Amino acid sequence: MDQPAMTLLDPRDRSARGVAIEGDVTGRAAAAPATLLEESWRDFVFAEVWARPGLPRRARFLVALASAATCGLADTQLDDFVRGALTTEALTLVELREAALHLAVYSGWGNGGRLDRAVTRMSKEKGLAPAEVPPIRPAPWDPEERVAQGHAAFHKVMTFPPGPPSNPYLEGINNFVFGEMWRRPGLDERSRRWITLVGVCESGADIPIRSHIHAAMASGNCQPAEMLEFVLQYGTHAGWPKASRINGVVLDMIGKVENGLPWHG
């Protein structure tokens, strides 16, 4: 299944591979395509992108879920990826709930909510019990302790220390994003990276794009070859032009990380 698409020579082989992968990824039998566009899901997106080696299935699911929720895919398509992730056990219900909150932070609460509602629908379809997810912050806290925790989490995640939280935006970053959300145990740091990467790519904002692509590799969470595969997986949901920019930044940041340089170096 995981051989490069370049070895395909016959359109019937390509289609058969697409049908098989679509079944895994959506958790349902592939429907016969009714239009050219549906055919291209089978013969390109599933048969030639999802089939590639270099990025594990779990990571592809996280990229697909995050970008499906932000790039205008239909609810039924978002449902498909959630069903596929649950059915193949690539992600648990707890992880999906954490993924929705993480996406809210990096792509806005509206897009996070789209994913969360898809998780609710598929959870019901599969008859699952509600996820046992710990609350945002269960115990009383010392405000200074939260600031310190936020600083430490920022430093770990970004691989460089934060500036002082001197304005509302930076306070929110410190208190909630790093002081609470990134410290939650229900989803590992590597998985949070893929969601974060989709969020920064969709933002179009240069500093977050560069600093997070750098941090994903500098932290050791994501490998350079995986980052290049990420661009193609993301591009099918975001379109080639957005992916073009990200490909250039990934290549640039691979060089910096290899040479021990910071993202802005």
Place this chain on the structure above:
Amino acid sequence: MDQPAMTLLDPRDRSARGVAIEGDVTGRAAAAPATLLEESWRDFVFAEVWARPGLPRRARFLVALASAATCGLADTQLDDFVRGALTTEALTLVELREAALHLAVYSGWGNGGRLDRAVTRMSKEKGLAPAEVPPIRPAPWDPEERVAQGHAAFHKVMTFPPGPPSNPYLEGINNFVFGEMWRRPGLDERSRRWITLVGVCESGADIPIRSHIHAAMASGNCQPAEMLEFVLQYGTHAGWPKASRINGVVLDMIGKVENGLPWHG
């Protein structure tokens, strides 16, 4: 209600504050959160963002409505903000109709339409009579007069004179955007700023972002501290990466306005 979130020490206090604010902002009783993401609306977005001082509730509603319509929130969430704005009398029905047209200009007619349809739904829910809004331009006009009116309105709004309307895009800017829309009486200039700011932030386009953030302050319509609060309020809908870029531009433009420099200075 309007004390900084930093003074909260107990999660029960935070949740109680979130429930109270959610009731105000949505015009309905807060529902018990069923998921982690819904919990984060209560315990972060409402309890720690909407609770902050520094930006009046009316401005927060305008930012929330504009960004909810453009950043992928569900129709029911857009309805909530419209209901809350009408119920608390933060905005009138006439103002909401003007806001939808203003949003169409700065975020496209599709997103303006999303807001307009939410206003229609909530207007019906509350049994309101149709808003008495004057037509786009009721009386016959002299084309040269419209051009002159557009120039004058551009100069007032942007705080610098326009170039000549020498191509189709600039003609449209002059004739309709400034010659008609910004001159309408049903919504004050300060309120139009918040909608404009969301539109330019979402565009990702550098010149509109910088020039409008500068003009919002140079005109006296918006204060520097309010602009910093705007970034956090906008960020909950747009996600942190987009807000990161805007925070940097706001800080830059505060310096320019304080020193009497133009946006490109």
Place this chain on the structure above:
Amino acid sequence: MDQPAMTLLDPRDRSARGVAIEGDVTGRAAAAPATLLEESWRDFVFAEVWARPGLPRRARFLVALASAATCGLADTQLDDFVRGALTTEALTLVELREAALHLAVYSGWGNGGRLDRAVTRMSKEKGLAPAEVPPIRPAPWDPEERVAQGHAAFHKVMTFPPGPPSNPYLEGINNFVFGEMWRRPGLDERSRRWITLVGVCESGADIPIRSHIHAAMASGNCQPAEMLEFVLQYGTHAGWPKASRINGVVLDMIGKVENGLPWHG
């Protein structure tokens, strides 16, 4: 019908023109506007933008369809443009199916799917037989041949030769985007340009924006005056701030193409 909007003097004339054009463009009788925003569709978007000379109706439909699918217009509005394009025979069903695939590549498979589903709905409404569209690639192929075909198509479309496909993103560009999609016969190259242009404009990514705006003119597919009209047509769906940036790039690239310079020159 195709005289400049500047000659309008009376709001009743403007509204009457808007009603007439709305009927053509949507393939249904114009409804009386119920809100200010609906009035602005009639009195500005249809009466003053679609009425302009300088960009043929077929091109305006392609721009409208692509940007309606990506900029948050309601499904019913997307349906309107599809119905209008079919009813006026501006585009055939085959061309619309190709347009949806082309949009998927340049704006992501989600947005392409939105257009594709609208085409399916309107095809049913009009009782049309399914489009006879050739499959993605019907016959077995030699991988090296596909690479070579992709290189040649890239060179023709972009007007400069591609680099080597040395990473996953570039392989996807070469194999599918240029090696298969751009080579399909069902939609002419000029029409593919308008969809591509909307895709790159929405991406916000500098290199695709600049290189594709340049290539659209350097190839001879699109004329400079048409490109300036494109900005206004796109702006009504994308909002003025995004169009502002594109207007600047179009003016810049017109100068480069006139002087025989490359896009990055």
